[in-house]
Amino acid sequence: MYYNNFGDRKLPMLMDFYELTMANGYFANGMKEDIVYFDMFFRKNPDGAGFSIVAGLEQVIQYIKELKFNDHDIEYLRSKNMFKEEFLQYLKNFKFSGDIYAIPEGTPVFPNEPLITVRAKSIDAQLIETMLLLTINHQSLIATKANRVVRAAKGRPIMEFGARRSQGYDGAIYGARAAYIGGVVGTATTLADEAFGVPALGTMAHSWVQMYESEYEAFKVYAENYPDSCTLLIDTYNVIKSGIPNAIRISKEILEPMGKRLKGVRIDSGDIAYLSKKCRKMLNEANLHDCAIVASNSLDEFIITDLLDQGAKIDSFGVGERLITAKSEPVFGCVYKLAAIEKNGEIIPKIKISENEEKITNPGYKKVWRLYDKKADNPIADVVALHNEVIDDTKPYTIFDEIHVWKKKKVTRFYAKNLQVPVFIGGECVYESPSLNEIRDYCKKEVDNLWNEVKRFTNPHTYYVDLSSDLWICKQDLIGQYSFK
Amino acid sequence: MYYNNFGDRKLPMLMDFYELTMANGYFANGMKEDIVYFDMFFRKNPDGAGFSIVAGLEQVIQYIKELKFNDHDIEYLRSKNMFKEEFLQYLKNFKFSGDIYAIPEGTPVFPNEPLITVRAKSIDAQLIETMLLLTINHQSLIATKANRVVRAAKGRPIMEFGARRSQGYDGAIYGARAAYIGGVVGTATTLADEAFGVPALGTMAHSWVQMYESEYEAFKVYAENYPDSCTLLIDTYNVIKSGIPNAIRISKEILEPMGKRLKGVRIDSGDIAYLSKKCRKMLNEANLHDCAIVASNSLDEFIITDLLDQGAKIDSFGVGERLITAKSEPVFGCVYKLAAIEKNGEIIPKIKISENEEKITNPGYKKVWRLYDKKADNPIADVVALHNEVIDDTKPYTIFDEIHVWKKKKVTRFYAKNLQVPVFIGGECVYESPSLNEIRDYCKKEVDNLWNEVKRFTNPHTYYVDLSSDLWICKQDLIGQYSFK
Numbered sequence: 001m002y003y004n005n006f007g008d009r010k011l012p013m014l015m016d017f018y019e020l021t022m023a024n025g026y027f028a029n030g031m032k033e034d035i036v037y038f039d040m041f042f043r044k045n046p047d048g049a050g051f052s053i054v055a056g057l058e059q060v061i062q063y064i065k066e067l068k069f070n071d072h073d074i075e076y077l078r079s080k081n082m083f084k085e086e087f088l089q090y091l092k093n094f095k096f097s098g099d100i101y102a103i104p105e106g107t108p109v110f111p112n113e114p115l116i117t118v119r120a121k122s123i124d125a126q127l128i129e130t131m132l133l134l135t136i137n138h139q140s141l142i143a144t145k146a147n148r149v150v151r152a153a154k155g156r157p158i159m160e161f162g163a164r165r166s167q168g169y170d171g172a173i174y175g176a177r178a179a180y181i182g183g184v185v186g187t188a189t190t191l192a193d194e195a196f197g198v199p200a201l202g203t204m205a206h207s208w209v210q211m212y213e214s215e216y217e218a219f220k221v222y223a224e225n226y227p228d229s230c231t232l233l234i235d236t237y238n239v240i241k242s243g244i245p246n247a248i249r250i251s252k253e254i255l256e257p258m259g260k261r262l263k264g265v266r267i268d269s270g271d272i273a274y275l276s277k278k279c280r281k282m283l284n285e286a287n288l289h290d291c292a293i294v295a296s297n298s299l300d301e302f303i304i305t306d307l308l309d310q311g312a313k314i315d316s317f318g319v320g321e322r323l324i325t326a327k328s329e330p331v332f333g334c335v336y337k338l339a340a341i342e343k344n345g346e347i348i349p350k351i352k353i354s355e356n357e358e359k360i361t362n363p364g365y366k367k368v369w370r371l372y373d374k375k376a377d378n379p380i381a382d383v384v385a386l387h388n389e390v391i392d393d394t395k396p397y398t399i400f401d402e403i404h405v406w407k408k409k410k411v412t413r414f415y416a417k418n419l420q421v422p423v424f425i426g427g428e429c430v431y432e433s434p435s436l437n438e439i440r441d442y443c444k445k446e447v448d449n450l451w452n453e454v455k456r457f458t459n460p461h462t463y464y465v466d467l468s469s470d471l472w473i474c475k476q477d478l479i480g481q482y483s484f485k
Numbered sequence: 486m487y488y489n490n491f492g493d494r495k496l497p498m499l500m501d502f503y504e505l506t507m508a509n510g511y512f513a514n515g516m517k518e519d520i521v522y523f524d525m526f527f528r529k530n531p532d533g534a535g536f537s538i539v540a541g542l543e544q545v546i547q548y549i550k551e552l553k554f555n556d557h558d559i560e561y562l563r564s565k566n567m568f569k570e571e572f573l574q575y576l577k578n579f580k581f582s583g584d585i586y587a588i589p590e591g592t593p594v595f596p597n598e599p600l601i602t603v604r605a606k607s608i609d610a611q612l613i614e615t616m617l618l619l620t621i622n623h624q625s626l627i628a629t630k631a632n633r634v635v636r637a638a639k640g641r642p643i644m645e646f647g648a649r650r651s652q653g654y655d656g657a658i659y660g661a662r663a664a665y666i667g668g669v670v671g672t673a674t675t676l677a678d679e680a681f682g683v684p685a686l687g688t689m690a691h692s693w694v695q696m697y698e699s700e701y702e703a704f705k706v707y708a709e710n711y712p713d714s715c716t717l718l719i720d721t722y723n724v725i726k727s728g729i730p731n732a733i734r735i736s737k738e739i740l741e742p743m744g745k746r747l748k749g750v751r752i753d754s755g756d757i758a759y760l761s762k763k764c765r766k767m768l769n770e771a772n773l774h775d776c777a778i779v780a781s782n783s784l785d786e787f788i789i790t791d792l793l794d795q796g797a798k799i800d801s802f803g804v805g806e807r808l809i810t811a812k813s814e815p816v817f818g819c820v821y822k823l824a825a826i827e828k829n830g831e832i833i834p835k836i837k838i839s840e841n842e843e844k845i846t847n848p849g850y851k852k853v854w855r856l857y858d859k860k861a862d863n864p865i866a867d868v869v870a871l872h873n874e875v876i877d878d879t880k881p882y883t884i885f886d887e888i889h890v891w892k893k894k895k896v897t898r899f900y901a902k903n904l905q906v907p908v909f910i911g912g913e914c915v916y917e918s919p920s921l922n923e924i925r926d927y928c929k930k931e932v933d934n935l936w937n938e939v940k941r942f943t944n945p946h947t948y949y950v951d952l953s954s955d956l957w958i959c960k961q962d963l964i965g966q967y968s969f970k
Contacts, residue, residue: 013676014648014674016646016648016649016675016687017673017675017685018673019690020675021711022693029706029710036696082711082714129649134649137649141652142652163615164614164615164619165619165622165817166653167623167653167656168623170652170656172653173499173653174653188501188502189502190499190504190505191499191500202502202503202504203506206837207523208507210837211516211519211521211607211823225509225510226506226510238967238969239840241969242969269844270841321816325810330652336649337692338696350696352695352721353721354755355720355756356754482723
């Protein structure tokens with residue numbers, strides 16, 4: 001992959017400053033070899049949805065592989081007069097040496113289950129916090145949003161059009177990658193094609209049409225240059241009175257005599273429901289049943305649903321700013337929390353208490369199990385368990401609600417899968433990322449398998465993510481230790 | 486500046502694919518030397534605000550300076566089988582050769598005035614569209630949001646804490662830069678300090694506290710390591726019953742014996758208004774009047790206003806996800822529209838008509854004038870005029886509303902300033918960006934000078950951005966030409 005290294009971008013220094021003050025503190029305090037366990041998880045799905053799509057692992061892997069500090073970085077840190085010289089020397093030779101387990105990209109995931117678990121020396125685990133969160137938060141946000149938009153279009157292709165409104169260059173580049181995982185068919189961002197193979201497409205802006213004496217001439221030049229992929233933007237002056245009649249003329253006068261067909265027309269403003277129906281009728285009357293109508297203009301899953309409900313005659317959508325920024329809820333809230341430490345080889349679970357109950361963490365070194373219906377392959381529930389627990393899927397397993405513990409459900413005829421895979425062991429990468437197309441296909445299959453009740457936009461069913469009873473007891477014990485009267 | 490080049494990042498290919506299909510079309514059609522004029526402008530302020538802050542010009546300049554296509558790019562484009570070989574050869578030797586005029590970074594700006602005007606060959610002007618929009622949209626979005634948050638805090642310092650929730654790496658890096666222009670005092674993002682000199686600060690995460698046997702021990706180790714900058718995170722277990730008592734003990738037992746003071750405590754969850762008052766009282770009773778209370782946890786300008794209204798005792802704020810993504814409205818909507826073309830040395834104005842009236846563009850090669858009150862230095866109104874018009878500020882000038890033309894106002898005792906400055910002339914950069922601190926100071930001064938009525942969050946006064954009568958007539962003429970009966 002051409003873009004698959006961060007090169008001289010210096011992303012190692014893209015970290016919260018407190019990672020460095022803490023690391024320096026652990027170093028000074030003789031704790032640098034202490035083994036710790038961190039979980040990355042999120043607390044709620046964006047947009048009140050029933051699930052999210054995790055993405056970004058391939059970039060996490062790149063980052064960890066390339067993570068080192070150069071002389072400039074060390075000099076900069078020295079200038080702060082806060083760091084011990086021994087610590088700076090240590091950083092100079094730093095290489096991540098821990099273990100990372102992660103849920104593969106494209107998997108539907110749910111609140112409160114560890115997407116990534118890190119077992120590493122205290123310094124290693126702390127230094128990677130910001131980049132892990134940033135990478136997974138960003139790409140999961142966009143993959144999740146894209147998947148919603150794609151599902152709203154009910155099979156009609158979605159093109160990602162948002163680079164110009166994205167939040168920074170990487171917002172566009174990795175945003176296009178994540179959107180592709182979520183199911184868009186392509187992007188307007190050329191670099192995402194060159195770098196990742198996300199198919200790039202594009203035809204013309206209004207400026208093209210304005211450049212010529214007339215809309216007809218502008219269309220004519222375009223058709224002559226691109227007879228095989230001629231999609232015309234028809235709303236520069238007036239869709240019905242000018243754009244469509246000119247497009248039809250182009251088809252008849254330029255393309256059909258060459259044995260070509262008008263591939264599409266695009267509407268980027270106005271009442272798209274109304275205009276698309278009117279356009280469809282005019283195109284059909286001109287025997288252009290195969291000419292696709294493409295719509296764009298601040299679309300998202302809600303407007304697309306609404307357009308289709310109105311019977312809009314749209315064959316594909318270009319979705320820009322509202323996808324690339326996940327406008328309706330532009331933050332994916334993964335956190336990275338200490339779950340345990342090792343003392344003399346023993347794993348000691350740790351908890352963060354909070355007056356906001358939902359911010360209390362799940363302690364311990366954990367695994368996530370997904371229980372699937374044996375026959376239909378639908379996921380039934382996820383169970384977060386301690387790492388040494390094994391869910392025996394040869395007999396019934398009872399799940400229960402963490403708060404309302406009397407709410408139980410006996411799961412039968414299921415198979416259990418451990419969702420996390422080993423990615424780094426002892427600092428060495430042991431995982432090969434699937435190709436982007438494989439991730440995208442896997443995502444589609446897994447989302448298809450979810451219950452429809454989990455997938456609806458309004459008031460979706462809350463998928464079960466329960467704690468094993470061992471983990472539940474461990475958590476209650478720790479809460480008890482920290483309850484202040 | 487250490488980060489001041491994009492190096493091997495290949496941002497030249499970060500463009501919408503249609504820029505390339507159009508450029509190839511202009512090339513094939515003998516129009517590559519045609520001179521065109523494009524304006525970049527936005528249509529409404531985010532969050533219903535009265536103004537925005539423009540930012541990102543320094544990165545636009547870097548991009549234009551470095552803009553070239555390498556062999557890999559050409560090979561990629563060739564593989565698409567859409568581009569003429571002559572065009573690919575032309576791209577190989579491409580260097581931007583046009584003129585760019587722009588409003589300097591940190592300036593308060595208003596809808597419908599050109600922030601940037603490009604006069605260039607058709608291909609040059611088209612190829613730079615995406616990166617200009619992306620850069621200015623992103624940084625203006627964050628500078629504008631940061632400025633709102635800063636103003637809400639009424640003089641209390643704001644720290645930018647958002648990297649982990651930003652939309653991609655550049656979202657964090659350039660987001661911190663833009664937030665600093667908007668007035669934050671520093672950032673948690675280390676790289677933004679190393680690269681741009683935005684002061685980076687940070688102390689500890691909850692994990693630090695959890696790593697030790699007790700909160701007291703965690704605080705003690707921190708205080709011993711950082712006696713000069715000791716801010717303690719007090720909400721890991723219980724703010725009132727554990728965090729504050731332990732912080733006070735640290736001050737008495739560790740810091741004061743060393744002749745040091747406890748610099749601050751940070752609250753990151755719970756009822757911050759209530760907790761801050763209670764903490765202030767306990768700290769004061771312990772003679773720690775100088776210990777600052779820092780608040781964080783999903784803050785923004787609305788919550789900060791509300792906290793201060795409740796009399797919360799907060800001395801500074803850490804603002805994360807809602808600033809770095811501009812969560813309340815995460816899109817800055819600059820567009821880039823053809824305004825004119827040159828034919829035989831004559832400038833021919835161009836317009837984009839739309840059934841959405843607000844999408845009709847202002848035609849022609851233009852300038853933006855800002856009229857200031859001679860005595861108070863407050864901006865009174867902006868006037869968008871044709872480029873050859875001069876506003877004579879020695880006599881009264883009448884502005885009028887574009888739609889309700891009977892709404893007029895005679896402006897007297899004013900001076901007029903042309904807001905755009907030349908940045909590139911004939912492809913050569915003729916502008917030196919001020920330092921980041923100069924931009925930040927200039928922004929503060931210009932915002933201070935705005936009327937309070939323009940600055941309020943709810944229903945602000947709509948600042949006048951009017952057209953000169955020559956421009957108004959030009960626009961009406963063109964609308965008339967394209968009105969379809």
